Amino acid sequence: MHVLVTGGAGYIGSHTVLLLLEEGHTVSVLDNFSNSSPESIRRVEKISGQSVATYKLDLLDRERLIDLFGQLRPDAVIHFAGLKAVGESVAEPLRYYRNNVAGTLNLLDGMMSTNCKKLVFSSSATVYGDSNKLPLSETTERSATNPYGRTKLHIEEMLEELGISDPDWSIANLRYFNPVGAHESGLIGEDPQGIPNNLMPYVAQVAIGKREQVNVFGADYATSDGTGVRDYIHVLDLAAGHLAALEYLSIQRGVNAWNLGTGHGTSVLEVIEAFSRVSGQEVAYQVVERRPGDVAECYANPEKAMLDLGWKAERGLEQMVEDMWRWQVKNPDGFLN
Numbered sequence: 464m465h466v467l468v469t470g471g472a473g474y475i476g477s478h479t480v481l482l483l484l485e486e487g488h489t490v491s492v493l494d495n496f497s498n499s500s501p502e503s504i505r506r507v508e509k510i511s512g513q514s515v516a517t518y519k520l521d522l523l524d525r526e527r528l529i530d531l532f533g534q535l536r537p538d539a540v541i542h543f544a545g546l547k548a549v550g551e552s553v554a555e556p557l558r559y560y561r562n563n564v565a566g567t568l569n570l571l572d573g574m575m576s577t578n579c580k581k582l583v584f585s586s587s588a589t590v591y592g593d594s595n596k597l598p599l600s601e602t603t604e605r606s607a608t609n610p611y612g613r614t615k616l617h618i619e620e621m622l623e624e625l626g627i628s629d630p631d632w633s634i635a636n637l638r639y640f641n642p643v644g645a646h647e648s649g650l651i652g653e654d655p656q657g658i659p660n661n662l663m664p665y666v667a668q669v670a671i672g673k674r675e676q677v678n679v680f681g682a683d684y685a686t687s688d689g690t691g692v693r694d695y696i697h698v699l700d701l702a703a704g705h706l707a708a709l710e711y712l713s714i715q716r717g718v719n720a721w722n723l724g725t726g727h728g729t730s731v732l733e734v735i736e737a738f739s740r741v742s743g744q745e746v747a748y749q750v751v752e753r754r755p756g757d758v759a760e761c762y763a764n765p766e767k768a769m770l771d772l773g774w775k776a777e778r779g780l781e782q783m784v785e786d787m788w789r790w791q792v793k794n795p796d797g798f799l800n
């Protein structure tokens with residue numbers, strides 16, 4: 464199948480592109496490189512031994528986007544491109560709506576212009592808001608607690624209504640929990656710009672000596688050790704979930720949502736301890752105030768993806784940390800080095 468991957472140079476995008484190539488698909492990547500590097504695609508080509516047609520394009524450039532669709536005529540689209548920093552979205556809500564929602568509308572116009580109606584959408588567990596009904600299943604009530612989460616929720620709802628208006632669409636809304644880790648080669652991985660918002664890349668930078676200590680955002684939650692609990696999932700398991708969803712779309716029409724999580728919760732202190740053990744480095748930390756907007760616990764009920772897609776996460780915390788650490792050691796400055 465010829466698959467167009469938006470945001471294919473990003474962290475999850477690049478790992479998914481690699482798996483698509485390894486499964487024999489033809490891949491075209493569309494990326495504006497606002498939060499990614501063309502180097503990640505070059506490394507995917509090195510690992511796979513295959514070339515990837517890559518187009519520097521912003522989804523807000525509607526005319527060029529529709530021209531590109533006419534040129535490429537993909538069979539399916541996997542849509543990763545989007546802004547994803549919660550805190551930034553609170554400061555710049557309109558930029559998030561324009562980029563994420565309007566960008567997706569342009570993408571759908573491009574798809575319809577060539578009658579391409581298979582779409583895998585990069586959604587997020589953030590659409591469950593601060594639900595405390597754990598484990599989270601796909602029928603858990605959705606809500607948004609920040610503009611980023613609201614863009615994901617709006618796009619899911621837009622896609623649901625598109626599917627009602629035209630039953631020829633096959634759409635998968637994939638709700639990620641906490642993606643971490645890297646390809647075992649250490650050639651591609653998470654390359655956050657500036658100070659990492661997320662826990663794992665921050666811990667990795669402390670372990671390698673780039674940052675002084677981890678600020679643990681609160682140790683007074685009603686959890687096993689008082690720190691926040693999340694469902695960390697290896698990025699290669701996440702990528703495999705996209706291929707399983709793509710396969711499902713090639714035989715089923717309609718709009719569906721699936722959680723991509725392990726179903727297990729891990730605390731902040733457990734992550735820090737695992738990193739110290741795997742890296743052999745002391746990971747210093749201090750407990751500070753809770754981060755506004757954080758929930759105590761968030762983890763998936765992953766059963767639906769197993770039932771419908773025959774997919775489940777295979778890699779545990781140890782491998783997530785080992786693979787993340789190898790990437791960090793080999794690329795102390797990400798793709799810049």
Ligand code: WQD
Nearest residue numbers: 547549587589660661662665678679680691692693731757
């Ligand atoms: C994990 C835990 C923090 C950093 C976010 C987005 C979500 C999704 C994944 C896009 C929490 C604690 C963190 C630090 C800490 N992104 N923490 N010190 O907040 O669960 O999810 O990323 O879809 O939408 O919200 O991930 O890695 O930021 O936090 O103590 O320096 O680590 O309090 O308990 P989160 P995270």
